[in-house]
Amino acid sequence: MERRLLDATERLMRDGASFTELSVDRLSGEAGISRASFYIYFEDKGHLLRRLAGQVFGDLADGARRWWTVAGRHDPDDVRAAMSSIIAIYRRHQAVLVALNEMAAYDPLTGEAYRELLTGISEQLTRVIEEGQADGSIRPELAALTTASALTWMVERACQQNLPAQPPDYDAELATTLAEIVWGALYLKPASEH
Template identity: 70%
Template sequence: MPSVTRKPQANREERRQQIERRLLEATDRLMSDGSSFTELSVDRLATEAGISRASFYIYFEDKGHLLRRLATQVFADLTEAAQKWWSVADRHDYADAHAGIDGIIAAYRAHQPVLVALNEMAPYDVGARETYRELLDGVADGVTTVIRGGQAAGTIRSELPAATTATALTWMVERSCQQNLPHNPRTYDAELADVLTEIIWGALYLKAAPTR
């Protein structure tokens, strides 16, 4: 009879993911209270997440390593939000595009402290900078797929270079969130979603956006 015991590697990876999620929530809470990431000690982060200092160092080399892993978690949430559009892009529906942008803004708002910390560290931390670039490239790849699919279907402008356009739009959304959300209340988010969706739709689609 084959053993049903899970492989140690699988258990370790599951444990890592649980700890990363708890540390992400802890970092969001502590930074939302006004602390900067550089001010947060490993002891304080571990205590807030309900883990030991020893457990922290089992999975992370230092705070920089933690931040890179947290960024991966955050971008997983951002990508999940974007799938509200990407997964049904073949419907060519403005409402789907708006739902995707609205979800991205909500995810950015929820994890704003971590993304702000990543932006702050990127200029002088090579690892943070490369991680941020790789994660945004992954988002741009998703948008590229949408653009190429729309071009094949005749709904998106055929003259647009798909990859370059996707990169430009991805960075537009990222910079808009990074520069504006920290300084505006949640009531601003719906307006930003409307504006970004209008810009993206107008740039890509042959069909005009619906009148609001």
């Protein structure tokens, strides 16, 4: 049900509708469900958006795991692959992420959900940093949680601010740039030595 509504919401928004102007009737109709069915699963559109955000952030975390799960290899190409994956997922779910960002500014529940989702990503990255510090590959003087939070928000803001205004051929440049910044911030050895 959620996946159908996610797909329907993204289709409508790709076609130019803003989330705020989409009615429950229109969302339900596009998803092929009744209005009553919508309200069985969701309190309102904000609740739908928060649930959709959870799915999208799950996808984004999966993209980041392309590096996290193999971080022990200390390979800058793994960081680049993760950034490329994150950007591709952001691009695919851009309409929902833009709506989430907009609604977070005026809806306290959505704002809190957005911060919690990003905190969850930061916590996973914190473990990667701590493991790298333990094996001597990541700079030991870094505060792991603070660094993870800063890097997570940097990637989120870079995607949120740049991708809606840039064509898809920009994505590779952004992925390379983000990977270089992340690598340079964390690792003791320059990427060029790998």
